[in-house]
Amino acid sequence: MQTRFSPEQLADSHTRESEKILRSCVHCGFCTATCPTYLLEGDERDSPRGRIYLIKDMLENDKPANTEVVTHIDRCLSCLSCMTTCPSGVHYMHLVDHARAHIEKTYKRPWHDRLIRSMLAAILPYPNRFRLALTLGRLGRPFAPLLAALPGGDRLKAMLSLIPKGGLPQTSSDEPAAIQSSRQVAILGGCAQSVLDPEINAATNRLLARFGIGVVFSPGEGCCGALVHHMGQEDNALGFARRNIDAWWPLIENGLDAIIITASGCGTTIKDYGFMLRDDPSYAQKASRVSALSKDITEYLDTLDLPAAEPKSMVVAYHSACSMQHGQQIKDQPKRLLKNAGFTVRDVPEGHICCGSAGTYNILQPDFATRLRERKIKNIMRTTPDIIAAGNIGCMTQIAQGTDIPILHTALLLDWAYGGPEPTAIRSLS
Amino acid sequence: MSAIAFPAPDNTIIVRRDEIIAGLARLVEPECLVTGDDEMRPFETDALTAYRRMPLAVVLPRSTQEVSAVLRYCHDAGVNVIPRGAGTSLAGGAIPQEDAVVIGISKLNKVLDFNIANRTITVEAGITNLAVSAAVAPEGFFYAPDPSSQLACTIGGNIGMNSGGAHCLKYGVTSNNVLGVKVVLIDGTIIDLGGDAMDVPGLNLLGLMIGSEGQLGIVTEAILRIIPTAEGARPVLFGFDSSEDAGACVAAIIAAGIVPVAMEFMDKPAIEICEAFAKAGYPLDVEAMLIIEVEGSEAEIDASLARIVAIARQHGVRVVKESKSAIETAQIWKGRKSAFGATGRVADYICMDGTIPTGQLPYVLKRMSEIVAGYGLRVANVFHAGDGNLHPLILFNANDPTEQAKAESAGNDILKLCVEVGGCLTGEHGVGIEKRDLMGVQFNAADLNQQLRVRAAFDADWRLNPAKVFPLEGRTS
Numbered sequence: 001m002q003t004r005f006s007p008e009q010l011a012d013s014h015t016r017e018s019e020k021i022l023r024s025c026v027h028c029g030f031c032t033a034t035c036p037t038y039l040l041e042g043d044e045r046d047s048p049r050g051r052i053y054l055i056k057d058m059l060e061n062d063k064p065a066n067t068e069v070v071t072h073i074d075r076c077l078s079c080l081s082c083m084t085t086c087p088s089g090v091h092y093m094h095l096v097d098h099a100r101a102h103i104e105k106t107y108k109r110p111w112h113d114r115l116i117r118s119m120l121a122a123i124l125p126y127p128n129r130f131r132l133a134l135t136l137g138r139l140g141r142p143f144a145p146l147l148a149a150l151p152g153g154d155r156l157k158a159m160l161s162l163i164p165k166g167g168l169p170q171t172s173s174d175e176p177a178a179i180q181s182s183r184q185v186a187i188l189g190g191c192a193q194s195v196l197d198p199e200i201n202a203a204t205n206r207l208l209a210r211f212g213i214g215v216v217f218s219p220g221e222g223c224c225g226a227l228v229h230h231m232g233q234e235d236n237a238l239g240f241a242r243r244n245i246d247a248w249w250p251l252i253e254n255g256l257d258a259i260i261i262t263a264s265g266c267g268t269t270i271k272d273y274g275f276m277l278r279d280d281p282s283y284a285q286k287a288s289r290v291s292a293l294s295k296d297i298t299e300y301l302d303t304l305d306l307p308a309a310e311p312k313s314m315v316v317a318y319h320s321a322c323s324m325q326h327g328q329q330i331k332d333q334p335k336r337l338l339k340n341a342g343f344t345v346r347d348v349p350e351g352h353i354c355c356g357s358a359g360t361y362n363i364l365q366p367d368f369a370t371r372l373r374e375r376k377i378k379n380i381m382r383t384t385p386d387i388i389a390a391g392n393i394g395c396m397t398q399i400a401q402g403t404d405i406p407i408l409h410t411a412l413l414l415d416w417a418y419g420g421p422e423p424t425a426i427r428s429l430s
Numbered sequence: 431m432s433a434i435a436f437p438a439p440d441n442t443i444i445v446r447r448d449e450i451i452a453g454l455a456r457l458v459e460p461e462c463l464v465t466g467d468d469e470m471r472p473f474e475t476d477a478l479t480a481y482r483r484m485p486l487a488v489v490l491p492r493s494t495q496e497v498s499a500v501l502r503y504c505h506d507a508g509v510n511v512i513p514r515g516a517g518t519s520l521a522g523g524a525i526p527q528e529d530a531v532v533i534g535i536s537k538l539n540k541v542l543d544f545n546i547a548n549r550t551i552t553v554e555a556g557i558t559n560l561a562v563s564a565a566v567a568p569e570g571f572f573y574a575p576d577p578s579s580q581l582a583c584t585i586g587g588n589i590g591m592n593s594g595g596a597h598c599l600k601y602g603v604t605s606n607n608v609l610g611v612k613v614v615l616i617d618g619t620i621i622d623l624g625g626d627a628m629d630v631p632g633l634n635l636l637g638l639m640i641g642s643e644g645q646l647g648i649v650t651e652a653i654l655r656i657i658p659t660a661e662g663a664r665p666v667l668f669g670f671d672s673s674e675d676a677g678a679c680v681a682a683i684i685a686a687g688i689v690p691v692a693m694e695f696m697d698k699p700a701i702e703i704c705e706a707f708a709k710a711g712y713p714l715d716v717e718a719m720l721i722i723e724v725e726g727s728e729a730e731i732d733a734s735l736a737r738i739v740a741i742a743r744q745h746g747v748r749v750v751k752e753s754k755s756a757i758e759t760a761q762i763w764k765g766r767k768s769a770f771g772a773t774g775r776v777a778d779y780i781c782m783d784g785t786i787p788t789g790q791l792p793y794v795l796k797r798m799s800e801i802v803a804g805y806g807l808r809v810a811n812v813f814h815a816g817d818g819n820l821h822p823l824i825l826f827n828a829n830d831p832t833e834q835a836k837a838e839s840a841g842n843d844i845l846k847l848c849v850e851v852g853g854c855l856t857g858e859h860g861v862g863i864e865k866r867d868l869m870g871v872q873f874n875a876a877d878l879n880q881q882l883r884v885r886a887a888f889d890a891d892w893r894l895n896p897a898k899v900f901p902l903e904g905r906t907s
Binding site for chain 2: 003050
């Protein structure tokens with residue numbers, strides 16, 4: 001596509017990247033067909049091609065973002081389904097990231113929007129704060145109907161409804177098992193997942209140890225930065241990235257096989273650290289190395305050639321998170337591992353379409369998120385599953401709101417199949 | 431960049447913009463009316479992005495009744511209307527004008543009825559082509575016309591342009607697969623043409639509607655013929671040392687009376703581009719490749735292939751590679767169907783669309799290379815060889831106005847060549863704005879005038895998709 005940027009504009013690294021991306025788009029429109037919001041709305045403004053065009057116009061003319069443009073960019077899930085579809089190789093992710101940072105710099109959101117975003121950015125990336133917020137939130141749940149009447153109240157209501165029913169799971173010991181191995185990996189502890197479902201990393205630890213992989217502890221790491229990155233808070237996101245790189249670097253220098261990630265949303269971002277920090281001379285190289293070492297747990301296990309496990313009479317609907325299949329292009333590995341571990345695995349029809357979770361999207365865009373969740377659950381039910389498996393805590397929380405079928409992280413099922421404890425959620429099934 | 435002229439916008443309309451928007455706002459929900467400058471920007475062009483015009487307003491109706499109300503309003507208010515499907519036209523068929531209202535049918539995307547006994551499906555016209563096949567696939571059927579943009583393009587757009595596709599060699603194009611349509615005329619009248627039977631009494635107005643490029647009415651529903659999926663299908667790759675050999679092989683297969691389901695051509699640049707994207711196993715050491723697909727039982731496939739391979743050998747085929755699995759077959763077609771978009775990875779392009787008698791393929795392929803080289807540009811060829819439907823992709827740099835002008839001139843020369851050898855200006859993309867000024871090469875004045883008279887019988891003031899298809903001087907006739 002033709003672009004109109006001045007040499008002065010192109011002196012900026014972000015604009016230069018975006019110009020390259022825009023030049024590769026041929027406006028063929030293929031992306032519209034696999035975009036969840038276009039499927040819902042049938043409106044080009046809520047499609048990748050439409051958003052690309054809105055962004056192009058804003059950037060070319062150095063325009064501050066306005067309410068109309070922000071509305072349609074905000075509705076983008078960043079599911080990246082468009083990138084899987086695009087034949088021209090348009091890097092939509094980097095373009096929309098740039099647009100979000102531009103919006104953050106040039107647009108003043110209404111007070112209630114700013115408030116909820118600041119709240120999410122101040123709480124979610126920090127496990128202790130998040131745990132406290134969940135406890136308080138449970139107390140606040142009875143007031144949800146009252147909150148709905150406030151400006152932006154639908155979001156507060158959505159947030160409260162996402163709080164897990166029952167108590168928070170106890171923090172089980174996810175201290176790495178001390179085994180000596182020539183293959184050492186680090187596991188991202190991260191943020192929200194460690195509070196909502198600490199068993200995921202505990203199972204990953206056990207599983208890796210069982211197959212002779214040493215897990216090393218990486219003190220000081222935390223949130224990958226995706227949460228604030230998707231809100232356009234670029235400096236904040238880079239701060240998280242640098243902190244993680246600093247935490248992992250000594251381990252990498254000692255020889256690390258991989259940095260294992262058990263939440264695919266985080267994986268997509270950590271694999272992009274190399275790009276995010278390309279202009280920072282003291283971090284660029286380290287960041288590329290971290291990105292190259294980052295592996296989803298299923299991506300890593302798939303290289304280990306695990307033995308076949310005893311067949312189980314259980315049908316698993318495998319829900320592929322967008323960050324897994326589109327963001328990281330990991331498609332077959334999780335299913336292959338589950339099949340090999342004895343489960344009957346079924347693909348979810350229309351599996352390329354997002355469940356509506358998308359980080360904080362289900363809080364910030366509750367209407368679209370709910371419609372997508374209903375659509376997803378209808379498709380999952382067509383496979384008549386006993387269990388739903390997924391590799392991203394966000395999707396698991398989102399889908400669990402609409403069905404009683406147990407939804408488990410792939411690592412938990414694999415751990416169980418290879419001798420670990422039976423996950424509590426499915427004890428009644430077997 | 432403006433080699434193709436648009437008429438000067440009518441200022442008497444533009445000054446009434448607020449009033450017109452207020453009128454439209456009374457007819458549809460607020461979220462179905464787009465009027466802000468920023469928000470209308472995504473509608474300023476289609477897949478012919480070199481040409482862009484902002485519309486007066488965009489309406490996205492949710493029902494045939496809303497389409498009717500909006501058209502009646504525009505008719506009464508004297509406002510032009512641009513129909514839009516998914517905006518995937520390569521000929522500029524959906525490009526707006528400053529004094530016109532865009533009516534987009536993308537919200538009309540439902541399946542209304544699926545009748546297995548009759549082998550028909552009734553859909554709203556904004557549904558995508560591929561979504562129709564997806565809806566009937568579980569019952570073992572498919573919708574045959576398969577333009578490369580089938581993932582995104584709408585049935586309404588397919589009807590407007592009489593779209594074809596790789597598999598039309600055997601099953602025919604859109605006009606062979608549409609049984610009936612619901613159309614809204616410019617004054618808001620809703621009419622039904624055709625039906626779910628093979629033929630209807632009276633004038634065949636359905637035939638008139640298909641390929642009318644949104645100038646006779648806006649199609650909001652269609653009854654489509656669906657076809658049982660074949661028992662099996664197998665694409666085979668044939669690699670040649672020259673484009674002329676591949677072209678001659680196609681002509682010989684057609685001459686022998688064999689009708690494969692599809693017979694697609696790619697030259698070396700196109701093979702390299704598509705292989706890089708789809709990793710389909712295309713041979714990279716050949717100058718030209720044919721993808722020939724045959725279908726039926728295993729025995730039928732083997733028998734047809736034996737005859738085709740024998741002919742190919744006589745034309746110096748060097749590589750013959752059969753698809754061995756469903757995954758390979760999917761990859762082979764993914765590469766072919768993504769050819770245009772994948773070309774965007776290497777350069778900007780304009781995609782031409784002309785048709786020639788298949789016997790002329792070797793000559794035309796040679797002349798096309800000469801024409802494009804004469805302008806100092808490159809070309810990648812990928813097209814429906816069995817139908818003689820050419821799609822040369824002329825590569826250029828869109829940020830360089832001189833190259834853009836050269837590319838367009840080369841394209842025009844190629845289309846004139848198609849007419850010269852007994853073919854025509856379009857295969858399946860329609861005329862749009864792109865080929866409007868070449869219509870005089872194809873038709874004499876009497877031919878064109880008769881077409882214009884038919885058009886005027888539906889829309890005397892030429893409110894629907896004006897300044898397209900027919901040369902501008904035809905507007906007064």
